[in-house]
Amino acid sequence: MLPGEASMKLIHLSDPHLVRPGQVLHGLDPAKRLSTCLDDIARWHGDAAFAVISGDLTDDGATETYTWLKHRLDAFPLRTFLILGNHDDRAAFLGVFGGHPTDANGFVQFRHDTEAGAFLFLDTVKPGAAEGAYCAARADWLAAELDAIGDAPSFIVMHHPPFEIGLPRMDRLRLSDTAELQRSLDHGRDIRHVFFGHVHRHLYVNWRGLPCTCLPSTSHQVPVTRKATGTPYSAEPPAYGIVTIGAGQVTVNADAYLHRVPLGGDAAP
Numbered sequence: 001m002l003p004g005e006a007s008m009k010l011i012h013l014s015d016p017h018l019v020r021p022g023q024v025l026h027g028l029d030p031a032k033r034l035s036t037c038l039d040d041i042a043r044w045h046g047d048a049a050f051a052v053i054s055g056d057l058t059d060d061g062a063t064e065t066y067t068w069l070k071h072r073l074d075a076f077p078l079r080t081f082l083i084l085g086n087h088d089d090r091a092a093f094l095g096v097f098g099g100h101p102t103d104a105n106g107f108v109q110f111r112h113d114t115e116a117g118a119f120l121f122l123d124t125v126k127p128g129a130a131e132g133a134y135c136a137a138r139a140d141w142l143a144a145e146l147d148a149i150g151d152a153p154s155f156i157v158m159h160h161p162p163f164e165i166g167l168p169r170m171d172r173l174r175l176s177d178t179a180e181l182q183r184s185l186d187h188g189r190d191i192r193h194v195f196f197g198h199v200h201r202h203l204y205v206n207w208r209g210l211p212c213t214c215l216p217s218t219s220h221q222v223p224v225t226r227k228a229t230g231t232p233y234s235a236e237p238p239a240y241g242i243v244t245i246g247a248g249q250v251t252v253n254a255d256a257y258l259h260r261v262p263l264g265g266d267a268a269p
C-alpha cells in the first residue's frame with residue numbers, strides 16, 4: 001500500500017490551559033475538564049492511532065502543572081503527541097517530559113511517520129510573547145523534513161495560525177511574520193492538512209490552498225461577538241476532533257461531548 005492510501009483515525013484536542021491542581025481558571029476547572037474529555041475519548045475512540053494536543057497545555061507553565069499532565073496521560077490509553085503554545089514554558093515542559101524529541105536547536109519540533117503520511121509537529125512559541133514566531137532555524141528543520149518526505153503525504157500540527165480569522169483580539173496574537181514558514185512549506189509536495197490551536201474555537205480556514213482546522217479549548221472559549229458576552233471568554237461547548245484520513249480525503253468531525261442531549265424522534269435527519 002502506498003503512503004496516503006491507508007486509512008487512519010486520530011483525535012485532535014487543544015488548549016487545555018491547565019493550572020495547578022485544585023485551581024480554577026475563568027470560573028472553570030481545566031484539569032477536570034481535560035480529564036472528562038480524555039475519559040470520553042478513551043470510551044469511544046480507543047481505536048484511534050493517536051491523539052494530539054495542539055498547545056497551551058498549561059496556562060501557567062509551571063512544573064507542577066506539567067507533572068499533573070504527565071501523570072494523567074500515563075493513564076490515558078492513546079499515545080498522545082504534545083506541542084507547545086504561548087502559555088507554555090519550553091524548559092519546564094522538557095524538564096518534566098524528559099527525553100521528549102526536539103530539533104537540533106532545542107525547539108519542540110518533531111516528526112511522526114504513519115501509513116497515512118508524515119506528521120510534522122511545529123514549535124511556534126516566542127518566549128515572553130502571546131504572538132507566535134517561526135524563525136529561520138525552525139524553518140530550516142521543516143524544509144529539510146519536507147524534502148525528506150518527498151512525494152508522500154504530510155500533515156502539519158502547530159499552535160498559532162499563520163493567518164487572520166476575523167477576530168481582531170486573536171489576530172493580533174497570530175503568527176504574523178510568515179515569511180520563513182512559507183519558505184519552508186514550499187518544500188512540501190503533498191501537504192494535506194494543517195491542524196492548529198490558539199483561537200479557542202471550532203474553525204475551518206483555507207490558507208494558500210491548505211485546509212486548516214482548529215478545535216475549541218477543552219476549557220474556556222473565545223466568543224466571536226465579544227459585545228454579546230461582555231467578557232473576553234465564554235463557556236461555549238468544548239469539542240474534540242475525530243479525524244479520519246483515507247485515500248484522497250481528510251474528515252474532521254467535531255464532537256461537543258458535554259452537550260450530547262438526546263432528543264425524541266427516530267426520523268433520519
Ligand SMILES: [Fe+2]
Nearest residue numbers: 015056085198
Ligand atoms: Fe490557548
